[in-house]
Amino acid sequence: MISPATLTELRDAVLSAPRVIAVGAETKPRLSAAETVKISTRPLSGITEYEPSEFTFSALAGTPVREIIAALDEKGQYLPFDPMLVEAGSTIGGVVASGLSGPGRFRYGGVRDFILGVRFVDGLGRLLRLGGKVVKNAAGFDVPKFVVGSLGRFGVIGEVTFKVFPKPESTFTLQMPFSSEKMAQLANSRFEIDALDVLPGGETMLVRLAGPAKALEVLAKEIGGEVTDSTVWRVIRETPWSFKADITLDQINDFKTAHVSCGGNVAFSNAPPPRGMTLRGDSPLWIGGRPRFAIEAAVKQALDPQNRFPTLDD
Amino acid sequence: MSTALDRLAALLPPERLLVRPVELAAYESDGLTAFRTRPLAVVVPETTDEVIAIVRLCHELKLPFVARGSGTSLSGGSLPIAEGIVIALNRLNRILKLDPAQRIAVVEPGVVNTQVTLAAAPFGLHYAPDPSSQSICTIGGNVAFNSGGAHCLKYGMTANHILGIKAVLGTGEVVEWGGGSRERLGPDWCGLFTGNEGLFGIALEITLQLLPKAECFHTVLAGYCTLEQAGDAVSAVIASGLLPGAIEIMDALALEAATAAVHAEYPPGCEAVLIVELEGPHEVVAIERERLDAILSASSPVEMRPARDAEERLAIWKGRKSAFSAVGRLSPDFIVQDGVVPRRRLGEALRRIAEMSQETGLRVANVFHAGDGNLHPLILFDGREEGALHRAEDFAGRILRMCIEMGGSITGEHGIGVEKRDFLPDMFTADEIDCMQRLRAAFNPLGIANPGKMFPGSEAPSLSHVGLHPLEKAGVISRE
Numbered sequence A: 001m002i003s004p005a006t007l008t009e010l011r012d013a014v015l016s017a018p019r020v021i022a023v024g025a026e027t028k029p030r031l032s033a034a035e036t037v038k039i040s041t042r043p044l045s046g047i048t049e050y051e052p053s054e055f056t057f058s059a060l061a062g063t064p065v066r067e068i069i070a071a072l073d074e075k076g077q078y079l080p081f082d083p084m085l086v087e088a089g090s091t092i093g094g095v096v097a098s099g100l101s102g103p104g105r106f107r108y109g110g111v112r113d114f115i116l117g118v119r120f121v122d123g124l125g126r127l128l129r130l131g132g133k134v135v136k137n138a139a140g141f142d143v144p145k146f147v148v149g150s151l152g153r154f155g156v157i158g159e160v161t162f163k164v165f166p167k168p169e170s171t172f173t174l175q176m177p178f179s180s181e182k183m184a185q186l187a188n189s190r191f192e193i194d195a196l197d198v199l200p201g202g203e204t205m206l207v208r209l210a211g212p213a214k215a216l217e218v219l220a221k222e223i224g225g226e227v228t229d230s231t232v233w234r235v236i237r238e239t240p241w242s243f244k245a246d247i248t249l250d251q252i253n254d255f256k257t258a259h260v261s262c263g264g265n266v267a268f269s270n271a272p273p274p275r276g277m278t279l280r281g282d283s284p285l286w287i288g289g290r291p292r293f294a295i296e297a298a299v300k301q302a303l304d305p306q307n308r309f310p311t312l313d314d
Numbered sequence B: 001m002s003t004a005l006d007r008l009a010a011l012l013p014p015e016r017l018l019v020r021p022v023e024l025a026a027y028e029s030d031g032l033t034a035f036r037t038r039p040l041a042v043v044v045p046e047t048t049d050e051v052i053a054i055v056r057l058c059h060e061l062k063l064p065f066v067a068r069g070s071g072t073s074l075s076g077g078s079l080p081i082a083e084g085i086v087i088a089l090n091r092l093n094r095i096l097k098l099d100p101a102q103r104i105a106v107v108e109p110g111v112v113n114t115q116v117t118l119a120a121a122p123f124g125l126h127y128a129p130d131p132s133s134q135s136i137c138t139i140g141g142n143v144a145f146n147s148g149g150a151h152c153l154k155y156g157m158t159a160n161h162i163l164g165i166k167a168v169l170g171t172g173e174v175v176e177w178g179g180g181s182r183e184r185l186g187p188d189w190c191g192l193f194t195g196n197e198g199l200f201g202i203a204l205e206i207t208l209q210l211l212p213k214a215e216c217f218h219t220v221l222a223g224y225c226t227l228e229q230a231g232d233a234v235s236a237v238i239a240s241g242l243l244p245g246a247i248e249i250m251d252a253l254a255l256e257a258a259t260a261a262v263h264a265e266y267p268p269g270c271e272a273v274l275i276v277e278l279e280g281p282h283e284v285v286a287i288e289r290e291r292l293d294a295i296l297s298a299s300s301p302v303e304m305r306p307a308r309d310a311e312e313r314l315a316i317w318k319g320r321k322s323a324f325s326a327v328g329r330l331s332p333d334f335i336v337q338d339g340v341v342p343r344r345r346l347g348e349a350l351r352r353i354a355e356m357s358q359e360t361g362l363r364v365a366n367v368f369h370a371g372d373g374n375l376h377p378l379i380l381f382d383g384r385e386e387g388a389l390h391r392a393e394d395f396a397g398r399i400l401r402m403c404i405e406m407g408g409s410i411t412g413e414h415g416i417g418v419e420k421r422d423f424l425p426d427m428f429t430a431d432e433i434d435c436m437q438r439l440r441a442a443f444n445p446l447g448i449a450n451p452g453k454m455f456p457g458s459e460a461p462s463l464s465h466v467g468l469h470p471l472e473k474a475g476v477i478s479r480e
């Protein structure tokens, strides 16, 4: 294990061995299980820039998300996609590389929708900055988005820049029996639902509203259901699921034992899904295969010509 | 080249293979009318299979191609290549699927932006990205440029609404990434493809996320004595914790032009007008509008005009969206610039632009997405005047350098295209540009997909004039 403390040391670390991979808090061990020298990003930690007036911050890859959430909270801001396993110590680099978002991704989008820029070391050992530091930028290819979910296979992330939003004044959680019609109806309603999940078992649906408390009370009455403690979302966020699948609403009945998030678009489970990705345990990384195109190898070759990092199949 | 034309003739009927100069004329330039090139031919496929066959033929013959939607690019993105072909995608204009339960639409690339929202409207849904050219520009063009609009602050740009892409790459390979789900596994290929400016290949089918239409809007127009006061009001709104759908500013010259063009009425004696729009359930908007009105009242406006009904709201947006074309009518020629600065430095940026305007003796109008720090200065000049074009371009270049120096970007939504190629090295290091070149080469190893765009060092095409897009002259579209 190499533990670089600066971006220059991170670059040296990448060049120090023929096969390397970055790890954060290793909260998701399966995703970095390849046989390689591990580069821990943990000492590479700290918020490097935070401008509340810009709705942006930059942080080194090893920064615990917990720290970021606390700093944002002080200024009344937040990352709306509910990063997961925060209390277990997830790092911001790990969140980006694993591309996992929590229930809050329903309203404004996930990690990919909030990342603005990235500094990373490619397989040639070059420290590169792509994307930008402002909320809007269309210059050059959108490599920051590509890094989301890339599992450390194309480069090591050193620093990321994110967009943030003002934190809603309050939240309100309702619980009600699940039906896919009701879910579709709420998802396409005037209420601007903040999160919409189904608990394992497929019986109970959770609805979160966010905004001014006085308005939410009125909306909640109209929506109906039973008022529930908002801490339920913390439990969902901190649960170490073993598998993740991307689904659509019409497949929801095949995922009855899973926790279904984001209005029926994601399933987290402890039993292998028919098709999906392994987060922990010994199962193959990809379950039920994944689409493969020649361009994937060509892009890998472009960013990592010497195969310093494992491939998506390792 | 006759072999290329012969081979194309084998793929398409003669009426969809345009080679005569009169037929090619309409395709010689895009919204950046300063540049003009006559292509070898224009092909007009009607199916995705035809597009794939054409791209594979181009690959085989090393024949350059430029995909084209409606040709409204403002950076020369759809400018043809003299020795290559234009692939016009307007006839691939089918909405293949609209699923209200999943809240998605699957469309062909030639579908016009507003058509998606029109098709979704009966289900209470809409497609959020709203470039001012939305009544004419295509989803394919939006994907290639990651286009924005007035409502990016809350819901983001085109890329934030793309769930799936089927494309034919510059290698001839056909790929399909993502699909109906809002989540995905593994690297974000759709994210990488969006904003590629036509250098990776051609999007054939695009899955779009649709959002419920907001139930209620609260749109306020506030007039100020100075631009700086309007800028300060933006900072106050941002600091308040509200998240408006849009925050826009127009300066005096833009107001004058909009008044003349669409009879928009603004508070008299204002140097700047600010537009702020809240949206959401009426119970939420009722509470937030009180806060917004209090913040704006405290920002010393000359006058505040909340829209009282849908009609008044539309009138505010009509004035805003017509402003650019309206300014264009004040001058024989103009350059529209697109740059981004950190929001807190907007006031400083506008001051410096005003100074540059004084120095160069060229008038400039500002209409911009203040909430995003996305400036759109419009530099007015008369091309018949000796050296005027050169001075205007110089001015535009100085604005871009200022954006970089302030930590912003050389483009917020119009892309690099031909126009800003030479500024790429001001924003990125040689290694970073090399990394992007390597990516381009992976998707498009022969360099046949939209060559000469985005990267510096390519041969400069010929300059003619700068001004209104032909469709703007005809009053079909207007710009921001």
Ligand SMILES: Cc1cc2nc3c(=O)[nH]c(=O)nc-3n(C[C@H](O)[C@H](O)[C@H](O)COP(=O)(O)OP(=O)(O)OC[C@H]3O[C@@H](n4cnc5c(N)ncnc54)[C@H](O)[C@@H]3O)c2cc1C
Pocket: A021, A022, A023, A024, A025, A026, A027, A028, A029, A031, A032, A041, A061, A062, A083, A084, A085, A086, A089, A090, A091, A092, A093, A094, A095, A097, A098, A099, A100, A101, A102, A151, A152, A153, A155, A156, A157, A158, A239, A240, A241, A242, A268, A279, A280
């Ligand atoms: C058991 C488990 C279950 C989870 N379940 C869920 C879930 O149900 N839903 C959900 O949304 N999220 C889930 N997560 C996601 C979790 O919140 C984030 O993925 C986590 O924050 C990753 O951060 P980390 O620092 O622990 O990364 P690690 O576990 O150390 O690494 C994760 C991956 O990212 C790569 N990586 C890490 N840092 C870098 C870097 N600097 N540069 C490049 N690559 C890097 C690693 O190589 C590895 O492939 C789960 C995580 C775990 C551990």
Ligand SMILES: Cc1cc2nc3c(=O)[nH]c(=O)nc-3n(C[C@H](O)[C@H](O)[C@H](O)COP(=O)(O)OP(=O)(O)OC[C@H]3O[C@@H](n4cnc5c(N)ncnc54)[C@H](O)[C@@H]3O)c2cc1C
Pocket: B030, B031, B066, B067, B068, B069, B070, B071, B072, B073, B074, B076, B077, B078, B089, B109, B110, B130, B131, B132, B133, B136, B137, B138, B139, B140, B141, B142, B143, B144, B145, B146, B147, B148, B149, B150, B197, B198, B201, B202, B203, B204, B413, B414, B450, B469, B472, B477, B478, B479, B480
């Ligand atoms: C009056 C006016 C107002 C405007 N307002 C805005 C605005 O508010 N916000 C904004 O962001 N932009 C704006 N624009 C710029 C322009 O409208 C956008 O860039 C738009 O997305 C271009 O769409 P198009 O169909 O005209 O594309 P084209 O101009 O035809 O093409 C643009 C680029 O996309 C490529 N392309 C086209 N189709 C495909 C495809 N299927 N696959 C791959 N590549 C493809 C082309 O090769 C070219 O590089 C405005 C332009 C005008 C003239």
